Amino acid sequence: MKTLLTATAIALLAGTPAAFAQSNDGNDVAPMAADNKVDTQTFVTTVPNANEFEIQSSRLAEEKSPSDDVKAFADEMIKDHTKAAEDFKAAMSQGQTTASIKPEI
Structure with a gap:
């Protein structure tokens, strides 16, 4: 068991420099x-x-x-998405697009 732990520790430590050696070319965008x-x-x-x-x-x-928690969350989702749908429809009615807003479901 002691040998297995030692071998595992050595393997982990051997890979550490490779993980830190990754190049940072400044392209983190x-x-x-x-x-x-x-x-x-x-x-x-x-x-x-x-x-x-x-x-x-x-x-x-x-x-x-x-679950009462699931039911409560579902109720919030219904309220939130109903309002979002109404807000989206209102925003679309003020816009200049001719795109259809009828759901396909």
Whole structure:
């Protein structure tokens, strides 16, 4: 047992310098958001679908879960995503896009 612990400690210590020897080329910046652009129609279609999914799955959790904590969380999710859906719809009605906001679910 003592030999196994010693061998393990040596193996761990042998790998430590390699972990610290990683080069730091000063390029610690995350990829630019431009790499992940989404067109307006995709965004406008996805947001209502995501909200509707959260609402429906939370209703299911409220109905099926025996846990009061899960039911309380599901109720908060329903309230939050219903409000988010209403706010999004209001914002879209003030915008200049012709994209459809009807959920596809």
